[in-house]
Each structure stands twice: as C-alpha cells, then as structure tokens.
Amino acid sequence: MTHPLVPSLPDLIARARADLRMGLPVVLDGPAPQLAAAVETLSPERLAALGPDVVLVLTARRAETLKARAYDGDIARVAVPAGADLGWLRALADPAGDLMTPMKGPLRTLREGDAGPARAAVGLVKTAHLLPAVLMAPLPDASAVPGLTHLPATLLPAALAAEAQFAPVSVGALPMQAAGRGRLHVLRADGEEHFAVEVGQPDRDRPVLARLHSACFTGDVLGSLKCDCGPQLHAALARMGAEGAGVLLYLNQEGRGIGLANKMRAYSLQDQGFDTVEANHRLGFEDDERDFRIGAALLRQLGFSAVRLLTNNPAKVAMLESHGVRVVERVPLKVGRGPENAAYLDTKAAKSGHLL
Ligand SMILES: Nc1nc2c(ncn2[C@@H]2O[C@H](COP(=O)(O)OP(=O)(O)OP(=O)(O)O)[C@@H](O)[C@H]2O)c(=O)[nH]1
Numbered sequence: 180m181t182h183p184l185v186p187s188l189p190d191l192i193a194r195a196r197a198d199l200r201m202g203l204p205v206v207l208d209g210p211a212p213q214l215a216a217a218v219e220t221l222s223p224e225r226l227a228a229l230g231p232d233v234v235l236v237l238t239a240r241r242a243e244t245l246k247a248r249a250y251d252g253d254i255a256r257v258a259v260p261a262g263a264d265l266g267w268l269r270a271l272a273d274p275a276g277d278l279m280t281p282m283k284g285p286l287r288t289l290r291e292g293d294a295g296p297a298r299a300a301v302g303l304v305k306t307a308h309l310l311p312a313v314l315m316a317p318l319p320d321a322s323a324v325p326g327l328t329h330l331p332a333t334l335l336p337a338a339l340a341a342e343a344q345f346a347p348v349s350v351g352a353l354p355m356q357a358a359g360r361g362r363l364h365v366l367r368a369d370g371e372e373h374f375a376v377e378v379g380q381p382d383r384d385r386p387v388l389a390r391l392h393s394a395c396f397t398g399d400v401l402g403s404l405k406c407d408c409g410p411q412l413h414a415a416l417a418r419m420g421a422e423g424a425g426v427l428l429y430l431n432q433e434g435r436g437i438g439l440a441n442k443m444r445a446y447s448l449q450d451q452g453f454d455t456v457e458a459n460h461r462l463g464f465e466d467d468e469r470d471f472r473i474g475a476a477l478l479r480q481l482g483f484s485a486v487r488l489l490t491n492n493p494a495k496v497a498m499l500e501s502h503g504v505r506v507v508e509r510v511p512l513k514v515g516r517g518p519e520n521a522a523y524l525d526t527k528a529a530k531s532g533h534l535l
C-alpha cells in the first residue's frame with residue numbers, strides 16, 4: 180500500500196499547476212519521459228536548458244488561426260526550427276500580435292508518434308489558466324534534474340477529467356444588503372475554493388431557488404459594462420431575498436474558465452474586432468472551458484437535489500440534470516443589457532445557445 184504521506188495524483192496535478200505558473204517544467208513519466216513547460220512562463224535560460232529537441236504543442240483552435248495543420252484532432256504538434264527563440268514561441272502562443280505580424284509560418288506539424296502526453300500537457304496548462312501552448316522535450320536522465328514534479332502521462336487524462344470531490348471548509352453568517360440574512364460556505368477541492376451563499380434557511384426537501392454564478396471580477400466587482408454579470412449577481416441575490424430563501428454558488432471560473440489574465444487577452448482581441456467566441460478561439464480555447472459539474476457537486480454536497488435555476492443558459496440546466504440535480508424550473512435572469520454589452524449578449528445567444 181502507498182504511504183499516506185505520498186502525494187496522490189490530484190495532489191500532484193495541483194502542484195504541477197503551480198509549477199507551470201512559476202515557469203518550471205513538469206515531467207510526464209512513461210516509457211520515454213518528457214518535460215512539459217508552459218510557453219507563457221518559460222524563461223530564456225530554461226528554454227535553452229530544454230535542449231534542441233523540442234516540440235511546440237498548441238490547441239487545434241490556435242493552429243487554425245495560424246493556418247497550421249492539426250493532425251492530432253484537438254491539438255497540433257508543431258516542429259520548432261533550429262534557433263527559434265522565445266519571441267518566436269510566444270508569438271505562436273499569444274494572438275496579441277497576430278494582426279501586426281501575421282506571417283509566422285509556414286509551420287510544420289508532426290503526425291508520427293503518440294500525441295497522448297502532448298494532449299495531457301495542454302489540458303494541464305489550460306487548467307492552470309495559462310495560454311494553451313506547451314513546449315515538450317525529452318528527459319533522458321531524470322536524476323540530472325531533481326525536484327521537478329512527476330506525473331504519470333497515461334493516468335493524467337482521466338485524472339484531469341475526474342469530477343471534483345468537495346470538502347466543506349468553513350461557514351459564517353453574512354447579512355447582505357440585497358438578500359438579508361445569509362450564510363457563506365467555503366468549499367475546497369484539489370486546492371481550488373468555491374463559495375456558496377445561502378439566503379435564509381432553504382428547505383432541503385423542496386426545490387431551491389438557485390444561481391450558478393461564474394466569477395467575473397470585472398463585472399461583479401468593478402461594474403464593467405462589457406457583460407451582464409454584476410446586474411445578474413445582484414438581481415439573483417435580491418430575488419432570493421424577496422422570496423426569503425435561495426442558494427447562490429459563486430464559482431471560481433473567471434472568464435468562462437480561462438482565468439482573468441486570459442480574459443483580459445480576450446478583451447484586447449475584442450478591441451481588435453473579434454467577438455467573445457472568436458477571441459477565445461484565437462487564444463486557443465473553446466468558447467466555454469468551465470467544468471459545469473462543479474455546480475452540481477456543490478449543490479449535492481450542500482444537500483440540495485432539486486432547483487429552480489436562475490439562468491438564461493440551457494447548458495447549465497442540461498448539466499445539472501445529467502449530474503444528479505433536478506431542475507424543476509428555469510427562471511430567466513434578464514438584467515443589465517445596455518449599449519456596451521448588447522453585441523456580447525447577442526453573440527452568446529447566436530453562438531452559445533443563450534436564451535435572449
Ligand atoms: N472568456 C470570456 N469570458 C467572459 C467574457 N465576458 C464575460 N465572461 C465570463 O463569462 C462568465 C459568465 O458567467 P455566467 O453569467 O455565470 O454564465 P452564463 O453562461 O452567461 O449563463 P447565465 O448568466 O446563467 O445565463 C463569467 O465567468 C465571466 O467572467 C468574455 O468576453 N470572454
């Protein structure tokens with residue numbers, strides 16, 4: 180039996196995310212161990228130390244913008260020419276300069292060999308909220324580089340796709356302007372925290388008025404006019420207050436799961452004329468990278484099995500239904516439309532299935 184103090188695979192994944200964000204490579208163990216480093220955080224010294232035999236892994240979304248062939252389905256492995264420097268790699272990873280310097284290729288993509296470790300590495304970097312671009316290099320002698328986090332390449336995809344198991348951390352009373360008396364629960368899974376605001380004392384035996392709200396620092400805190408998040412947050416709480424009970428999950432899924440740094444990159448692209456979906460794609464992300472199962476897991480953990488869901492997004496309803504939470508009613512939440520966000524809301528309706 181494994182010693183209890185040995186890190187589990189979820190522990191190692193959480194550690195690997197921190198490493199990648201700091202600019203350290205991680206090791207994907209297998210028959211041929213490989214180093215994987217995020218292009219965004221790599222330093223010139225560490226790039227040089229990866230050796231000449233490196234491959235750049237991008238998502239097929241990013242490859243499409245770069246007009247590179249993606250032979251591996253959702254990812255593309257791009258050959259790195261001898262002498263390519265960090266500037267070259269960053270220009271491929273980051274679309275900020277695409278319009279200024281459109282010619283980055285021609286790029287040669289690989290089709291031979293096993294793409295599994297490369298796909299796992301990109302998945303990991305995405306969950307670290309970095310640009311989805313990874314440099315991979317062979318690691319011939321692991322003992323030469325002590326201290327790196329090692330992950331088993333073949334087990335990584337299933338571990339990244341596993342549903343989070345939440346543990347309650349703390350709860351405290353919270354009187355709120357919009358909703359009167361409430362309680363804020365903090366829950367944690369694999370090092371990530373999410374919050375649940377209980378308004379009043381919702382009955383666990385009846386469908387609860389619920390909102391799954393993804394974090395939006397710009398909208399919720401700064402009152403940004405580019406989206407409808409702030410008004411939706413406050414309207415949801417007010418409605419719960421008026422009804423006397425409800426539960427609002429405040430999910431740590433900034434920017435539809437791409438993180439605030441990438442969301443600001445997306446906003447810069449939107450200023451260049453791309454819409455919210457195109458901007459995500461140019462960065463190499465899907466339209467929506469959120470793990471919607473988290474909301475279902477949190478509701479179940481808090482004892483709720485049926486909800487009246489405040490949302491305009493049918494995908495949220497479908498996800499809850501398929502993960503053990505009955506949605507007895509969808510309650511529309513249409514607030515905050517204005518001249519600055521009308522095009523954004525129309526794009527969500529046209530491309531992401533939101534109900535206007
Ligand atoms: N990537 C990206 N994320 C954005 C943009 N504008 C807002 N967001 C994020 O979008 C998410 C909106 O979340 P929600 O309001 O919970 O979800 P929704 O899918 O719009 O569904 P409902 O509001 O329930 O109808 C938040 O995480 C915001 O940070 C954008 O232009 N790009």
Ligand SMILES: [Zn+2]
Pocket residue numbers: 395397398399406407408409
């Ligand atoms: Zn927002």
